[in-house]
Amino acid sequence: MNEYPRPRAGSQPPYLCEAYRSSVRRAPLQPLIQLPHTLTERTGLLYGHNPIGETDHDLTRQCSGEPLGERIIVTGRVSDEDGRPVPNTLVEVWQANSGGRYRHSRDNHPAPLDPNFLGAGRAMTDDNGTYRFVSVKPGAYPWANHHNAWRPAHIHFSLFGSAFLARLVTQMYFPNDPLLPLDPILQSIPDEGARARLVSVLDLSVTEPEWALGYRFDIVLRGRRATPFEEPVR
Amino acid sequence: MSPIPSASQTVGPFFNFGLTTNRLLGVLTREGAQGTRIRLSFRVLDGDGIPTPGDSLIELWQADAQGRYAHPEDPRSAAADPAFCGFGRLQTDEKGACVFETIKPGGVPEPDGGMQAPHIDVTIFARGLQKQLVTRLYFARDAANAGDRVLSMVPAERRETLLAHPLPEQPDTWHMDIRLQGEGETVFFDV
Numbered sequence: 001m002n003e004y005p006r007p008r009a010g011s012q013p014p015y016l017c018e019a020y021r022s023s024v025r026r027a028p029l030q031p032l033i034q035l036p037h038t039l040t041e042r043t044g045l046l047y048g049h050n051p052i053g054e055t056d057h058d059l060t061r062q063c064s065g066e067p068l069g070e071r072i073i074v075t076g077r078v079s080d081e082d083g084r085p086v087p088n089t090l091v092e093v094w095q096a097n098s099g100g101r102y103r104h105s106r107d108n109h110p111a112p113l114d115p116n117f118l119g120a121g122r123a124m125t126d127d128n129g130t131y132r133f134v135s136v137k138p139g140a141y142p143w144a145n146h147h148n149a150w151r152p153a154h155i156h157f158s159l160f161g162s163a164f165l166a167r168l169v170t171q172m173y174f175p176n177d178p179l180l181p182l183d184p185i186l187q188s189i190p191d192e193g194a195r196a197r198l199v200s201v202l203d204l205s206v207t208e209p210e211w212a213l214g215y216r217f218d219i220v221l222r223g224r225r226a227t228p229f230e231e232p233v234r
Numbered sequence: 235m236s237p238i239p240s241a242s243q244t245v246g247p248f249f250n251f252g253l254t255t256n257r258l259l260g261v262l263t264r265e266g267a268q269g270t271r272i273r274l275s276f277r278v279l280d281g282d283g284i285p286t287p288g289d290s291l292i293e294l295w296q297a298d299a300q301g302r303y304a305h306p307e308d309p310r311s312a313a314a315d316p317a318f319c320g321f322g323r324l325q326t327d328e329k330g331a332c333v334f335e336t337i338k339p340g341g342v343p344e345p346d347g348g349m350q351a352p353h354i355d356v357t358i359f360a361r362g363l364q365k366q367l368v369t370r371l372y373f374a375r376d377a378a379n380a381g382d383r384v385l386s387m388v389p390a391e392r393r394e395t396l397l398a399h400p401l402p403e404q405p406d407t408w409h410m411d412i413r414l415q416g417e418g419e420t421v422f423f424d425v
Contacts, residue, residue: 006424011238013364022244022362025281026414028422033387035368035423039342040355043305044295045321049259081236094252104248106288120252156246158253163307164295165425169359169366171243188364189241197240220237 004037004165004222005081010191019184021145037165044164048090048124057123059095059135067117069098069136071212074172074200078129078159080223085129086166092158093133094120100139100153109141134212140179152179152186161221172217173199242365247289249359254291254325262294262336267317269299269337273407274371274398277331278358281415285330290360292332292412294322296353301340310343333407341378351378351385358412367422371410374399388421395420 015027035041055061060071074093078086096102096119099111103119119138123131138153154171161167173180180186180199189195197220206214245253263271274294278286297303297320304314324332342350354371372379374397379385385393395418398408412420 008238012241013243015364015367017364020244020362020364023364024362026286026360026362028367028419029281029415030392030419030421032422032424035384035425037425038344038350038384039303039308040295040297040350040353041425042307043303043320045319046305049319049321049323050256079237081239083237092252094249102248103251107248118251120255156243156249156252158245163305164355167293167357167366168240168242169245170240185243185364191241194238194241197238198243220239222239225236 004224011189011194013188013190017184017188020188041164044162044166045160046162047088048122048160052122052124057121057133059117059119059121059133061134062118063116065116067097067114067136069114069117069139071134072137073132073134073206073208073212073214074155074217075130075132075206075214076217076219078125078131078161078219078221080161080166080221081225082223084223085125085127086161086221086223087125087127087129089125089162090160091123091125091131092121093135093155095135095138095155096141098136098139100141111139111141137174145184150179150182152177152183157219159219159221162223166221166223168219168221170198170219174215175199175202244361244364245291245359247361249291250288250325254323257324259321259323260332260334262296262319262322262334264317264319267299267337268315269318269340271406272336272338273404274334274336274354275331275401275407275409276326276333276356276412277329277409278326278360278412279330279414283413283416286326286360287328287330288326290326290330290358292324292326293357293359294320294334294336295355295357296320296336297339297342299337299340301342301352338373344383348383349378349381351376351382353382353384356410356412358414360414367414368425369412369420369422370396371398372396373408392421
């Protein structure tokens with residue numbers, strides 16, 4: 001039986017990251033125990049937990065009017081470690097509005113709420129593992145991590161994949177954002193390539209002329225390797 | 235070179251309008267579900283022993299009353315209880331707490347003929363956690379615990395952190411504190 005490979009060193013953030021203040025009193029300090037991949041971990045929720053509604057993927061059509069901001073299309077392919085598409089899996093997103101404010105009772109950033117923007121969406125991947133959302137570009141916003149701290153614009157993503165082991169929550173960023181090198185959440189990922197893969201790409205083939213800019217954001221979930229061999233060490 | 239899985243990033247503090255608007259995700263049973271009905275009560279505490287106030291999220295994954303999963307990986311999936319969903323998800327409240335309604339899972343057969351004790355995989359997402367934490371819930375005083383291969387990998391003095399106990403006044407409600415850090419830190423697994 002092919003196993004799910006363990007994450008490659010540096011490709012995932014550590015739990016404890018001094019620069020990300022909230023991690024300091026929440027990261028476990030005892031060593032983690034390696035869990036064998038039993039049937040419990042090799043199974044998982046399939047097909048999401050609720051049917052998807054007609055406007056769930058279109059965050060610009062969930063209220064009576066259109067939200068303010070730069071209209072965007074975000075699409076990408078969800079695949080596993082062998083490059084196989086992950087079809088029929090639930091993708092959930094949530095984000096701040098174009099002014100950088102979340103529709104959340106505890107977000108007290110003094111930027112306006114947009115009555116026409118809720119900021120949450122859901123979609124299933126199709127047979128090719130592709131998802132697609134329509135939204136507005138979220139704004140950057142300040143946070144209390146350190147003096148004059150600002151989060152770069154980002155969209156939160158949650159994915160299930162084909163098993164418990166594939167579960168992923170991450171964030172998508174936008175290209176050429178000068179806040180990216182200053183963000184302790186993104187920068188806590190040691191590997192530069194792994195950080196770069198969380199930055200979406202402006203893609204004119206996704207853009208709809210006279211309507212919305214298009215960004216591509218591909219996601220790779222854990223999966224079984226088709227061959228049980230390790231990569232050669234070079 | 236094979237693709238490398240995407241990096242995890244924290245759910246942040248403001249996930250609830252995206253992930254937990256459906257409160258029914260705290261109820262894993264539908265009418266007619268087989269098995270013993272129980273409630274699972276959790277509390278998530280940080281390294282100062284302070285309950286995480288509304289900014290952590292718990293997901294459950296468990297087998298049905300006969301230890302089956304509705305997933306093609308399980309050879310018994312066709313017989314899995316259609317009135318039971320093994321997945322649950324709740325946001326913790328201001329006191330760091332949440333309560334699920336479910337059934338006690340059955341033991342899960344192992345390929346070698348052994349059996350895992352009844353258990354639930356518990357995933358914690360929170361502000362401050364760059365990646366989900368995974369732990370397991372076992373039922374205190376279950377005779378099968380002694381033969382469970384995962385529990386036996388955990389140092390004896392830390393096993394207690396994985397045991398849920400029934401509340402004295404509500405014996406069908408099992409409680410587990412999840413201590414993210416410090417004294418009595420819950421055992422978390424590298425999956």
